[in-house]
Amino acid sequence: MKWSWVAQLFIIIGFLIFGYITVKFFHIPLPGSVVGMILLFMFLMIGLIKIEWIEKLSTFQLKHLTFLFIPPIVSLFISTAFLRMMHWNVLIIIVVSSICCLLASAYAVERYEKIKRRNIE
Template sequence: MHKIFWQFTLIFSSLAFGNAIVSIFRLPLSGSIVGMLLLFLSLLSGIIQIEWVEKAANVHLQHMTLLFIPPVIGALVYFHHIHMKIWKLGVVIAGSSLCIIVITGYSVELYEKLKRRLKQ
């Protein structure tokens, strides 16, 4: 248990570093993304060993659902306050989701086909 606590402290420190970098350099990114990149680079360069953070990160990611509960409840409450046609939102969501699926799928397949042709 205390091992997970120390591992979590390391993850939290990455977040704190990320936040500090964002506010010092006034980056338009969020501190957590910068923190993630910092931790990722530290892992790649070997400054931090994967065993030092793996356990806490796995537990954390496994139970990520727990963290979504309060915002989803907030969403349900807020939903009554949207004064607009819901179907419009539905079309935007469905349309752009289809766009992502179709365009990502096609561009990856096209890339693979082109590469195969170049090889021949």
């Protein structure tokens, strides 16, 4: 059964609220949005939620994944409990590995463009 956009949105928002309630009740040091995503994943894996129920909205979200993941990631870093758990060496590893990935991607694109130009000529 295909559900409307509104019904799919209510399911996703329901898990967001469920995540916030779970965090408040169990005093979990993570943002409610992250816990809500984990709970939605668990319900999908168990089979309590069918993928068809949220497929249309999920496809739309996957197309715009970068913009939709920025708020949960930012809320992780703003969360004081998360910052207390995270050590500086982990933060340094994250920053250095991100820079390495960025440089490797730039190098790969540059090489690809050179090969592409050579094949055109």
